[in-house]
Amino acid sequence: MRYCPQCSSEYENTIQKCSDCNVDLVPYNKVEKDRDTENYVEVYVTNQKMEMDLIRDLLEKNNIHCTVRDLHMSSLPMNIGEMAEIRIEVAQHDEGKAKELIQEMISSGFISDTGEFIDED
Numbered sequence: 001m002r003y004c005p006q007c008s009s010e011y012e013n014t015i016q017k018c019s020d021c022n023v024d025l026v027p028y029n030k031v032e033k034d035r036d037t038e039n040y041v042e043v044y045v046t047n048q049k050m051e052m053d054l055i056r057d058l059l060e061k062n063n064i065h066c067t068v069r070d071l072h073m074s075s076l077p078m079n080i081g082e083m084a085e086i087r088i089e090v091a092q093h094d095e096g097k098a099k100e101l102i103q104e105m106i107s108s109g110f111i112s113d114t115g116e117f118i119d120e121d
């Protein structure tokens with residue numbers, strides 16, 4: 001069973017794309033299982049929204065599911081500005097790979113190095 005990440009319609013495994021949204025379907029069981037059992041860890045923080053979008057695209061192209069938490073949205077008005085942060089989270093087993101990919105983007109000049117890696121002990 002596969003499902004559409006956009007509208008949550010379910011499809012047979014032989015179908016590749018959602019006929020309504022034209023987006024790639026994802027395997028149903030795998031995603032549900034990952035969400036239930038995996039811990040998500042923060043890997044990178046920046047206040048550059050555009051860079052975060054680039055990072056998310058790259059991770060998803062490499063089949064790494066990620067969550068972006070935009071603290072601009074939840075901050076008190078007085079905190080908006082340099083204190084605002086956007087954090088990206090990936091499943092724990094993807095942490096090393098995700099950091100490698102982000103590091104490569106920085107090394108190649110694709111994104112700036114204004115963000116920071118987050119190391120959790």
Ligand SMILES: [Zn+2]
Binds near residue numbers: 005018019
């Ligand atoms: Zn759909």
